[in-house]
Amino acid sequence: MFETKGGVLFIAGLGFFALAFLSNAVVPVLMYKDLPEQPVEELVNSRIMYQFEDLARRYPEQFKKYVGDPTEENCAKLMRLGRQIYIGEGCWHCHSQFIRPVSNESKRWGPVADSSEYQNALQRPVMFGTRRVGPDLSREGGRHANDWHAVHFFNPPVVSPDSPMPAYPWFFDGSPDKPNLRGLAIITYVQWLGSWLKEYPYYEQWEDINRED
Amino acid sequence: MSQTVATTRGEELVELKLVKLHFLAAIIYLGLAMLGGLLMAFQLVSWNGLNGIELLAPGRWRMVHTNGVAYGFLANAFLGALYWVVPRLTLHRVYSRALSWFIFWAWQAIVILTVLGIVVGPSLQAADWVQELAKRWNLPMSLGAQGLEWGETPFWIDPVALLGLFLVAVNFMAPVLKNKGPLYVTLWYFLAAFVWTFLTYAMGNLLSEYYLTGTSSGAVTGLFIHDLVGLFVTPLGWGLMYYFVPIILKKPIWSHGLSLVGFWGLAFFYPLTGIHHFLYTPIPMFLQYGAVISTIAVEFVVTTVIINFLATVWGEGRRVYTNLPIRWFYTGMLFYFLTCLQCALQVTLTFQKLIHFTDWVVGHAHLVMFGVFSLWLFGVMTYLFPVLLGRPWYSRRLAEWHFWLSAAGVFVMAGDLILAGVFQGYWWASLQPWDVSITGSHPFWVLRIFAGLAMFGGFLCFVWNLYKTWCEPAPAQATAPAAA
Numbered sequence: 001m002f003e004t005k006g007g008v009l010f011i012a013g014l015g016f017f018a019l020a021f022l023s024n025a026v027v028p029v030l031m032y033k034d035l036p037e038q039p040v041e042e043l044v045n046s047r048i049m050y051q052f053e054d055l056a057r058r059y060p061e062q063f064k065k066y067v068g069d070p071t072e073e074n075c076a077k078l079m080r081l082g083r084q085i086y087i088g089e090g091c092w093h094c095h096s097q098f099i100r101p102v103s104n105e106s107k108r109w110g111p112v113a114d115s116s117e118y119q120n121a122l123q124r125p126v127m128f129g130t131r132r133v134g135p136d137l138s139r140e141g142g143r144h145a146n147d148w149h150a151v152h153f154f155n156p157p158v159v160s161p162d163s164p165m166p167a168y169p170w171f172f173d174g175s176p177d178k179p180n181l182r183g184l185a186i187i188t189y190v191q192w193l194g195s196w197l198k199e200y201p202y203y204e205q206w207e208d209i210n211r212e213d
Numbered sequence: 214m215s216q217t218v219a220t221t222r223g224e225e226l227v228e229l230k231l232v233k234l235h236f237l238a239a240i241i242y243l244g245l246a247m248l249g250g251l252l253m254a255f256q257l258v259s260w261n262g263l264n265g266i267e268l269l270a271p272g273r274w275r276m277v278h279t280n281g282v283a284y285g286f287l288a289n290a291f292l293g294a295l296y297w298v299v300p301r302l303t304l305h306r307v308y309s310r311a312l313s314w315f316i317f318w319a320w321q322a323i324v325i326l327t328v329l330g331i332v333v334g335p336s337l338q339a340a341d342w343v344q345e346l347a348k349r350w351n352l353p354m355s356l357g358a359q360g361l362e363w364g365e366t367p368f369w370i371d372p373v374a375l376l377g378l379f380l381v382a383v384n385f386m387a388p389v390l391k392n393k394g395p396l397y398v399t400l401w402y403f404l405a406a407f408v409w410t411f412l413t414y415a416m417g418n419l420l421s422e423y424y425l426t427g428t429s430s431g432a433v434t435g436l437f438i439h440d441l442v443g444l445f446v447t448p449l450g451w452g453l454m455y456y457f458v459p460i461i462l463k464k465p466i467w468s469h470g471l472s473l474v475g476f477w478g479l480a481f482f483y484p485l486t487g488i489h490h491f492l493y494t495p496i497p498m499f500l501q502y503g504a505v506i507s508t509i510a511v512e513f514v515v516t517t518v519i520i521n522f523l524a525t526v527w528g529e530g531r532r533v534y535t536n537l538p539i540r541w542f543y544t545g546m547l548f549y550f551l552t553c554l555q556c557a558l559q560v561t562l563t564f565q566k567l568i569h570f571t572d573w574v575v576g577h578a579h580l581v582m583f584g585v586f587s588l589w590l591f592g593v594m595t596y597l598f599p600v601l602l603g604r605p606w607y608s609r610r611l612a613e614w615h616f617w618l619s620a621a622g623v624f625v626m627a628g629d630l631i632l633a634g635v636f637q638g639y640w641w642a643s644l645q646p647w648d649v650s651i652t653g654s655h656p657f658w659v660l661r662i663f664a665g666l667a668m669f670g671g672f673l674c675f676v677w678n679l680y681k682t683w684c685e686p687a688p689a690q691a692t693a694p695a696a697a
Contacts, residue, residue: 002473005390008401012480013408017444020484021416024436024500028429031497037426039351080347081339088335088357090272100493102566103642115495118427121351125360125421126430128494130438132570133257135647157259162648164257170267170336181339 038120040076043192047142047200049075051191055146059179066181075188082189083122085182089168096129097138097193110139110194110202117196122189134165139194142201149187151176226300231313233601235293236594238321240676242285243587245328247669249278254665257658268332276331276358276365282582283363283441284374285324290590291449292320295385295403297597298456302397305388312384316377323366323374330367331358353422361434363441364417371418378414382407398472402452405480409444413437428495435496435504436487442581443483443511450586451475451518453593454542458525461539461596462532467524471517478514482507492565505560512557519550537612541592544620548584552577555631567642572654573634580627583668588619591675598679607681611674618671626664633657 001007049072056063056070067074086092098113099105106112117138118126129136144152151158154176156165171183179187199206255261256271263269296313300306307313334357337343347354358365366374386407389400396404417437421430455472459465466472485507492501526533526543533543555577558564568574595612599605606612633654640650 002477003395003401005392005396005404008396008404009408012401012477013405014412016480017409017412017484020436020487023503024485024488025416025420025429025433028432028496028500029425032427032429035427077344077348081344084338084343084347084353084355085335087353087355087360088273088331088338089270090276090358092360093272093275093362096570098494100566100569102493103638104644105641108641108644113495115428118431118495120426124353124426124430125434126427127360128431128434128491130362130490130570130574132641133651155265160648162651164259164651166256166261166271167265168270169265185339 032115032119035116035119037124040080040121041073043079043120043122043196044072044075045195047195048079048188048192051142051146051195052078052188055179055184055187058146059150059177059184062173062178062180063184067184078185078188079122079192081181082185082187082192083127085171085186086127086189091137092127092129093131094133094165095135095137096132097127097136098129099136099138105136107204109136110199110206111197113138122192134163137190137193139197139199139202141191141194143203146187146191147177149190150179150183153179153183153186226304226306227297228307228310228313229601231317232293232296232597234317235289235296236598236601238317238324239286239289239293239590240594240679242281242289242324244672244676246278246281246286247665247672249274249281251662251665251669253278254658254662258655258662260662267336270335273332273335273357277328279363280327280331280365281324282587283446284327284366287446287582287586287590288320289324290594291446291453292316292381294453294590294593294597295449298399298453299385299388299403302400302456303388303392305391308384308387312380316380316384319373319377319380323370323377326370326373327366330356330370331365334358334367359418359422361417361421361437363438364414364421366418368418368422371414371422375411375415375418378411382411398455398466398469398476399452401476402448402455405476406445406448406452409440409448409484413440413444417441431491431494432488432496432500435490436484438490439487440484443479443486446582446586447479447483450589451479453589454522454546457538457593457596458522458542461536462526462529464525464529466521467527468521471521475514475518475521478517479511482510482514486511486560489560492560492562492569501562505562508560509557512553515550515553519546522546537609537616538592538596540616541588541595544616545585545588545592548580548588548623552580552585555580567638568634569638570641571634571637572630572657573638576627576630576634579623579630583619584623584627588623591615591619598682602682604682604685607678607685611678615671615675615678618667618674622664622667622671626661626668629657629660629664633661 052075053070067078099109101112148159152160153168153171155167156163171180171186172178173180194200194202252261253271253275256264261271337356343354343356353360357367359368386404389404416433420433425433455466486504488496488500488504489508532539534540559568636653637650640653
C-alpha cells in the first residue's frame with residue numbers, strides 16, 4: 001500500500017488532502033454558517049457617511065466630476081472600488097487588518113478582532129494580512145481627517161516624515177487637493193475601517209463617555 | 214536500480230528542447246522577480262528613485278516578486294526537471310509531445326498575463342463597467358492582483374491556470390501509471406504533488422474568491438499559502454533530490470524505510486498546518502492549536518529525511534565540496550533543516566506573540582524559497598546544462614561565484630531579517646511610537662539590500678556563464694557523458 005500507485009494517489013494525494021480540508025476549512029465554515037455575508041450596501045453607516053459627505057464638501061469639483069452626489073449608494077460603490085485598489089496596489093502586504101489579544105495590541109489599536117466584524121462582502125477574500133511595515137488599519141477610520149489622508153497618499157513623508165510608504169500620485173489629478181475617483185475611493189475605504197465599533201474613533205486611553213456606573 | 218537502464222535509453226525518451234526552454238524561461242522570470250524584490254527593498258529605505266511612477270509601484274512589483282518566483286521560476290524549473298526525470302524513471306514518454314509544447318506556451322502565457330495583470334490591472338480598476346460587474350455578480354472583480362497571498366494571479370487567469378495544472382498532471386501521470394511494479398521514492402512525491410497542486414490551487418483561488426468570507430476565508434487562505442509550499446514546491450523538490458543525489462553519488466539512498474517515513478509523514482502532517490499563518494486571529498483556537506501541533510510533527514519528519522540524506526553522503530563528504538551540484542543540494546538541505554527547525558519554534562504561540570507580522574517571517578520565507586528550493590534547482594541546472602548542451606561549463610570560476618554569492622547572500626539576508634524581526638516585535642510590544650520600528654529597522658533593511666544585490670550578482674554570473682557555454686562553438690563530440 002505504501003509504495004503503490006493507488007496508495008500514493010488515493011490515500012496520500014486525495015485522502016490526506018481531504019482530511020485536512022475537512023478539519024481545517026469545513027469546520028470553520030460550518031461554525032460560521034449562521035453569520036451570513038453582509039452585502040456592501042448594508043455596511044454603509046452614519047459614520048462613514050459623515051466622512052463621505054466631508055469628502056464632497058472638501059473637494060466639491062472633484063467629487064461632483066467623479067462621484068456625483070454623496071448618496072449611500074455612491075458610498076457603497078466607492079467602498080467597493082476602494083477595496084479593489086487596496087488589493088491591487090498591494091496595501092495589504094504592509095498593513096494588517098486584525099488586532100491580536102497579545103503584545104499590547106489592544107492598547108495601541110483598540111478592541112481585539114472578532115469574527116463578526118469580518119462576515120461581509122468586503123472581506124472576501126479576507127484582508128487579515130501577514131506583515132506590518134505600517135500600522136494595522138482595522139481601526140483606522142476616523143483617526144485622521146480626509147485631507148490628512150489625501151496628502152498622505154500623495155506623498156507620505158510630508159505628514160509622516162519617516163514613512164517608507166510609496167507615493168501614490170496617480171490617485172490625484174496633479175495635486176493633493178484634487179483626488180480622482182481612485183483617490184476618493186481609497187480614502188472612503190480606509191475611513192470605513194473600524195467605523196462599526198463602539199470605540200470609534202479609537203485613540204489611546206479611549207473611554208466610554210456614555211457609560212453608566 | 215533502474216537508472217542505469219534509463220540513462221542509456223534516456224535520449225530517445227526525453228524531449229531535450231523542452232527541458233532547455235523551461236529552464237530558460239525559469240531563469241528569465243527569476244531575473245524579473247529579483248528586480249521586483251530589489252525595488253521593494255530600495256523603497257523600504259526610501260532610496261527608490263522610481264517612487265511615484267505608476268507602473269513601477271513597489272506594492273505591485275512586490276507581488277510580481279513573489280508570484281514570479283512561485284509560478285515563473287519554480288514552476289518552469291520544476292517542469293523542465295520533470296521532463297528529464299519522469300521518462301527516465303518510468304521508461305515511458307510523457308503523455309503527448311504536442312501537449313507538452315502546448316503546456317509550455319500556455320504556461321508562459323499564464324505567467325506573462327499574471328505579471329501584466331498585476332502591474333497594469335489596478336490602473337484600469339476605476340472603469341465604470343468593472344464597478345457594474347462587481348455589483349451585479351457580487352464579486353471583488355480586482356482586475357489586478359487577487360486578494361490571496363501567493364495566489365495574486367488575477368481571478369480572470371485562475372481558470373486557465375487550473376486547466377494548465379490539470380494538463381500537466383495528465384501529461385506526467387500517464388507515464389507513471391503505465392509503469393509496472395513498485396514506484397521509486399521520487400515518483401511517490403511527484404504523483405502526489407500533481408494531485409495536490411491542482412487541488413490546492415483550486416481550493417485557494419476559487420473558494421476564497423467566490424464562496425468564503427471573513428474568518429473561514431482566513432482559514433482557507435492559510436491552508437493555501439502553506440499547501441503551496443508544502444504540497445507543490447516541497448514534494449517536487451524532494452522528489453528531485455531523491456533522484457539526483459543517488460545518481461550523482463552513484464550509490465543508493467541509505468534507508469528505504471526512512472524514505473517511507475519522510476513521504477508519509479509529509480503527506481499526513483503537512484496539509485494540516487495551514488492555519489499556523491493566522492494565529493491569534495478570530496479563527497477558532499482549537500484549530501490554531503491543531504495547526505501548531507502538526508507543524509511541530511512535520512519537523513520530526515523532516516529530521517528523518519535529513520538523516521537519510523546525510524547518511525547517504527557519509528564517507529564521501531569531500532564530494533560536497535568538489536562536486537558543484539552536490540554542494541548546491543546539500544547546502545539547500547542544511548538550509549532546509551535550519552528553516553524547519555526555525556519553523557517548529559516560531560509556530561508556537563509564545564514566539565508568535567513577538568515575531569508575527571515582523572521581518573522574521575520575511576527572512577524565513579527567503580530562507581525556504583531561495584535558500585532551499587532555488588538552490589536545489591540551481592544545482593539541477595548546473596548538473597543538466599552541460600548534458601543538455603553537450604559541453605562543459607564555460608567557467609568553473611563563474612559557477613563558484615554563482616554558488617557563493619547565492620548561498621552567502623541568502624544566509625546574510627535571512628539572518629539579518631530574522632534578527633530585525635525580533636527587534637520590531639519588542640518595539641511594538643513595548644508600545645514605542647510606530648516610527649521607532651521604522652527608523653530602527655533601517656540598518657537591517659540596508660544590509661538586506663546588499664545581501665539581495667549579492668544574490669542578484671550570483672544570478673548574473675550564472676546567466677553570463679550560461680550564455681558563454683551556450684554560444685561556444687560545439688565541440689567535436691556532440692554528446693559528452695553526463696559525468697560529474
